[in-house]
Amino acid sequence: MADRSKIGWESSPFIWEVERGKIRELVQAIGDKNPVYLDREAAKKEGYQDTPASPTFVTVPMMWTGVLIRVIKALKINFSRVLHGEEGYEYLKEIYPGDVLMGKIKVTAMDEKVGKAGAMDLIRLEILYTNQRNEPVLKASTLIVERK
Amino acid sequence: MAKELFLRDVSVGDPMPTLVKEPVSKVQLVRYAGASGDFNPLHTDPEIGKAVGIGGQIAHGMLIMGFVGQAITNWVPKKCLKSFFIRFAGMTRPDDVITVTGKVVDKREDNGRIRCEVAARNQKDELIVAGQFEAELPRA
Numbered sequence: 001m002a003d004r005s006k007i008g009w010e011s012s013p014f015i016w017e018v019e020r021g022k023i024r025e026l027v028q029a030i031g032d033k034n035p036v037y038l039d040r041e042a043a044k045k046e047g048y049q050d051t052p053a054s055p056t057f058v059t060v061p062m063m064w065t066g067v068l069i070r071v072i073k074a075l076k077i078n079f080s081r082v083l084h085g086e087e088g089y090e091y092l093k094e095i096y097p098g099d100v101l102m103g104k105i106k107v108t109a110m111d112e113k114v115g116k117a118g119a120m121d122l123i124r125l126e127i128l129y130t131n132q133r134n135e136p137v138l139k140a141s142t143l144i145v146e147r148k
Numbered sequence: 149m150a151k152e153l154f155l156r157d158v159s160v161g162d163p164m165p166t167l168v169k170e171p172v173s174k175v176q177l178v179r180y181a182g183a184s185g186d187f188n189p190l191h192t193d194p195e196i197g198k199a200v201g202i203g204g205q206i207a208h209g210m211l212i213m214g215f216v217g218q219a220i221t222n223w224v225p226k227k228c229l230k231s232f233f234i235r236f237a238g239m240t241r242p243d244d245v246i247t248v249t250g251k252v253v254d255k256r257e258d259n260g261r262i263r264c265e266v267a268a269r270n271q272k273d274e275l276i277v278a279g280q281f282e283a284e285l286p287r288a
Binding site for chain 2: 022025026027028029030031032034036046047048052054055056059060062063064080083084085086087088089090091094141
């Protein structure tokens, strides 16, 4: 069961440098052929500085830095019983190749719920990403469900 | 790909263009694991899925959210997208065919924003994800 004393807990900052190839690799795995994510010239014609990160890109820094796994361990959550309940983003500025993102993950709420499949803990995580100019670029909110 | 879309072009009740995806493949799940960094073996190893009682591989929820993101930014340019929220409701397996639909539910003249509901369903019409997004559209 998740450790409720950890509401308000915040991770140390994690850093992720955005590569053009990683933006492309993610949309190619999704099967999204929109040229703005793939081709710098196509992106510029549409008014972007470069190929922007696609809407779900920040899953890449969250998973590749391992920060989500660290949080799950810090909260004593049983990883094998974890489901992804919700994911949401607020977009504040575009994320481009070469940007250096900094994120901090914060535990903002924990609740218990009894559903069809039995009792579960709901853990709300929020991440604010800033870029190398210290501009906020994206707010992410994740609901993790731990089945008991 | 997204054509210029103006606020006046959109009304409450309008559908978002529907996106029907190619069947989800096992290779796609491996590619998505590598691209996203989510190496939970439930997504790539059918034996693990059988052992924990879900009967084989299941797709990453974030892959399906990615399909919804694809449908959205095929219609509304990424630079207009202000927020995007998804609730995960069901599991996707290899060979499932996901269809993404959406509908405009609110439009505000004061800030130029539209709000749309979106959903992804499989070939049996089972709900896989549901959510909404907001976009700020140019007036001219």
